Amino acid sequence: MMTPLLLLVLVSGCWADSDFGQNSTDPKYFRTVYIADKESRLGIKIDQPKVVSYRGSNATLPCKFYYKPVPVHAVQTPLKVRIKWTKLTSDYLKQIDVFVSLGNNWKSFGNYQGRVFRENENDASITITDLTLEDYGNYKCEVIEGLDDVTGTVLLDLQGVVFPYFPRLGRYYMNFIEAQKACEDQDAIVASFEQLYDAWRAGMDWCNAGWLSDGSVQYPITKPREPCGGRNTVPGIRSYGYRDHVKDKYDVFCFTSNHxxxxxxxxxxxxxxxxxxxxxxxxxxxxxxxxxxxxxxxxxxxxxxxxxxxxxxxxxxxxxxxxxxxxxxxxxxxxxxxxxxxxxxxxxxxxxxxx
The missing domain is CATH 3.10.100.10 (Mannose-Binding Protein A, subunit A)
Known part of the structure; x- marks a missing residue:
């Protein structure tokens, strides 16, 4: 009688320690899939969830994995492990393909073509060369073996500076598309909320609302005062929420890095x-x-x-x-x-x- 197809639950895709030895058999380290009479084990570890570099330099995004096929028959050939990297965006339904590899075959995509390399066949880490401002963001590493997969994320941060910007026409004259163009014209990109938050923690105080890369409109206040949210309020990032990208007009917060x-x-x-x-x-x-x-x-x-x-x-x-x-x-x-x-x-x- 044929063995039924079973899928057993896994606990975590993240490692709790750095033991990659043969004795690392704690089930919380692995995902286990039973298909007929075959089983495989897969684990992933992100040593450094945040990597900081600067424009024009290189950055290695770490992603180590543990893969141990357990064939039932000695002649059985283990399946190949597939590595896939994507960049996450503020639109959770959209991801940008960066790099994929299977065995000795690999491919990079879009603006990453010719700039992304995987140096170790036993490691899913990749190196991105000649970094651009647009490379900033969160990246997902996915390791796939058969029907089993594990994922982890790494933030690629850039050393740089956030600055407020408005054009010659005056304040609150730009919709989101115009704001993107304004930052690009000034050798910058629209800042993310995380970048504005870091600038606020470093002391940035600006009382005019500006677009951020996720389509929200916010501004940082370190010295509460009447025209800027009220004198009796606490310091922080004031938010207007998400606005219409075409109809609503504000300033913009731009981000730039080393040149x-x-x-x-x-x-x-x-x-x-x-x-x-x-x-x-x-x-x-x-x-x-x-x-x-x-x-x-x-x-x-x-x-x-x-x-x-x-x-x-x-x-x-x-x-x-x-x-x-x-x-x-x-x-x-x-x-x-x-x-x-x-x-x-x-x-x-x-x-x-x-x-």
């Missing part, structure tokens, strides 16, 4: 109009710098300059890392002088040159 290039203030014999500033950078072998490039230089490199200068969006700003009299006396910050008339010859210029 491959040189950000600098161009020494010039006189002040410049906006058009003259653009040409001056070109003549120097560079381009006029973007807002995100100034924030990255200020936050990650400690760039400090008490000279107001034009940036690519037509704004005038200057970065202060060492507060002092007449140069942001009270705090380290990127100072904003507005969007002046582009014909005014009142400012210098900040340039950026790729390596």
């Amino acid at each position: 491959k290039g040189r950000f600098y203030y161009l020494i010039h014999f006189r002040k410049l109009t906006y058009g003259e500033a653009v040409q001056a950078c070109i003549k120097d072998g560079s381009r006029i710098a973007k807002v995100g490039q100034m924030y990255a230089a200020w936050k990650l490199l400690g760039y400090d300059r008490c000279d107001a200068g034009w940036l690519a969006d037509g704004s005038v700003r200057y970065p202060i890392s060492r507060p002092r009299k007449r140069c942001s006396e009270s705090e380290a910050a990127v100072r904003f002088a507005g969007f002046p008339d582009k014909k005014h010859r009142l400012y210098g210029v900040y340039c950026f040159r790729n390596n």
Whole structure:
């Protein structure tokens, strides 16, 4: 009589310790599937649930697995283990394919093509090279053997800086699509809630609501006051909830990371109009710098300059890392002088040159 098809319950896909030896037989470490007269055991371990790197560098997302086929017949060939990596999004129904491998065959997808590698056939870990801002986020590692599978997640975080942004038109002029474009134009992406939260914990205080990458609108307050949610409220992230991506208009919080290039203030014999500033950078072998490039230089490199200068969006700003009299006396910050008339010859210029 044929043995019935059975599926027995597994307890966990995560390891409680680092014992990968033959004596690790505690059933909580494994998923066990019984199909007719065949059984297999599979476990997974994420050593580092959060990996921190920066744009332009490499990052290894750890995912170790334990696989022990238990064939009934000596001549039985064990099934191959399939490794699959996907990137999770704020839309829980949508995942982005990153990498898949089966034996010696593998494939990477989309923007990850040519940048993702698995170096050890006994390890599901992958390395992503030449990181971009868009690579930030949560990744799922899935190990599949037959009808059995285990999963784990890793957050790929980037060193960087969150900054609020609004265009020349003024505050609350951008829907979500326009906000995405605005951040992209400033060498940045729309910040996630987690990135804004980390910025708030580091002291960020901003009283204007802005889009975040999940489509919500929020703003960080460290010093409660009347125009910003009320004087008697507690510090925190104020939320307007999820808004209509087309009809509703707000500012945006952008995120940028390390850049491959040189950000600098161009020494010039006189002040410049906006058009003259653009040409001056070109003549120097560079381009006029973007807002995100100034924030990255200020936050990650400690760039400090008490000279107001034009940036690519037509704004005038200057970065202060060492507060002092007449140069942001009270705090380290990127100072904003507005969007002046582009014909005014009142400012210098900040340039950026790729390596």
